Amino acid sequence: MKAVQATHYGDPNVLEVVELPDPTPGPGEITIDVTHAAVGLVDLFFREGRFKDRPGMPQPPFVPGLEVAGTVRALGDGVAGFTVGERVVSMSNGGINGYASVFIAQAALVVSLEGYDIDPALAVSVVPNAAMAHIALTRVARLVEGESVLIHGALGGFSSAFPGIAKQLGASRIVGTVRASKLEAAATTKLPYGKIVDSAEFLTALGEERFDVVIDPVGGEVRSRSLEVMRPGGRLIACGNASGDWGHSIETDRLWLGSVAFMGFNAGAYIPAHPDTVRPALEAAVSAVAAGLGRTEVDVLPFSQAVTAHERMTNRSLKGRIALTPGESA
Template sequence: MQAVQATRFGDPSVLAVVDLPDPVPGPGELAVDVTHAAVGLIDVFFRQGAFKDQPGMPQPPFIPGLEVTGTVRALGEGVTGFAVGERVVSMSAGGTGGYASVHVVPAALAVSTEGYDIDPALAVSVVPNAALAHVALTRVAHLVEGERVLVHGALGGFAAAFPGIARRLGAARVVGTVRAGKLAAAATTKLPYDRIVDSADLPAVLGDERFDVVVDAVGGAVRTHSLDLLAPGGRLVVGGNASGDWAHQVDSNQLWLRNIAVTGFNAGAYLPAHPEAVRPALLAALEAVAAGLGETEVDVLPFAEAVTAHERMESRDLNGRIVLTP
């Protein structure tokens, strides 16, 4: 198979296209002939070595890639409910392996897209993240119908999945924030936000408006403002740190004084511990995307341009998703 491999930790130039043996599925797994692999910020962090000292994190050489779409190539022992040649979208178990023409995934983390008129590039860009958004909103934030949701980094790959799922779950209002350079793109987005504002103007730009759930994958100063923007009983879901501000701290006294909560959501830790959440989340994500609630800009590049894809991710020169094709 052809794959994009991180040959060592470092800048995007460490990515190289290589030829490797085709993997074979084990019990409970599918082998997928990959047509599209999404490029995510987690791939950048893994390549940089941001988590290299954490147990279980990938070590070079490794193949990045969390999300893939394609067709079933082979079934591992005990797998039912899928057929060879069936179109699927899937997440990987360890957050790697997707930038390959053949990828082995746990059958529990895959869902068929047969019967859904969804472009495969859009499917891989939105469905896995929408499934994670569903888990975060239902099982972590415990969103209740009629509540108000604020999403930081509103056009980012992970964040962009939240408004559609929030709408499906009955949110009364969904507001997003972006950096100033993203405001023009925000003005034309098809994502179902009620309003998108400049994060640099927080919290004043939102006046007296407060939110029951705030989703923050940005961190830094935005996280501090998130606490200020929570209504009594509100929940802040910390789902990333795109700002790169690893020293930021939260004033825990605000939690009890204002009756608010802060909770983390890391899919790599949550899903293995709660596998029963995956299937309903994937199905809910498919329904949301099929209903047009996940329309986002998608750029498609070949494996040979993986370095360019990562350079663009690092420069934040992106208003949607990048996917790679073999």
């Protein structure tokens, strides 16, 4: 099979297209002929070696990629409910191996696209993240119909999955924040935001408006300032650290004084402990995307341009998502 491999830790140039043996599925597994693999921020973190000293993190050489779309190639023992040739989307169990023309998935992390008119590039870019957003909103934030939601980094790969799911769950108000350089793109987004404001000025822009749930994959000072726009009883979900401010902290006295809660959501930790949440979340995600609640721009590049894809992710020169395809042309 063709794959994009990180040969070492380092900059995007460590990515190389290689030939590897075709994998075969074990019990409870499905092999997928990949048409599209999503490119995400965590792929960059793994490639750079940010988590190299943590147990279980990928060591070079490895194939990045968390999510794929394609068709079922073969079924392992004990797998039911899927057929060879069926269009599917899958999340990764270990956070890697997606940038390959053949992918092995745990059957529990695969959802069918049959019966839905969803482009596979959009599906791989939105469905897995929307499933995680569904779990975060229903099981961690416990979003109640009629509540309001503020989403930082509103157009980012993970954040952009939240407004559609929040809308599906009955949120009354959905507001986003982005960097000033993203405001032009925000003005034309088809995602179901009520409005999107400058993240550097969001306290002023929001005035007296308060929120029941805040989604924060940004971290740093954005996280601290979010306390000022949370309604008593509000919940902030910390689900990333795009700011890179790993030393940031929150004064816990501010939590009890404001009667708010801060919670973390890391799919890699949560899903293995709560596997029963995955299937309903994936089905809800497909339904939301089919209903037009996950519309975002997706640029498709061949595996041979994986370096370019990572460079664009690094310098943020994209309006939506990037997906890679094994073919030589997009």
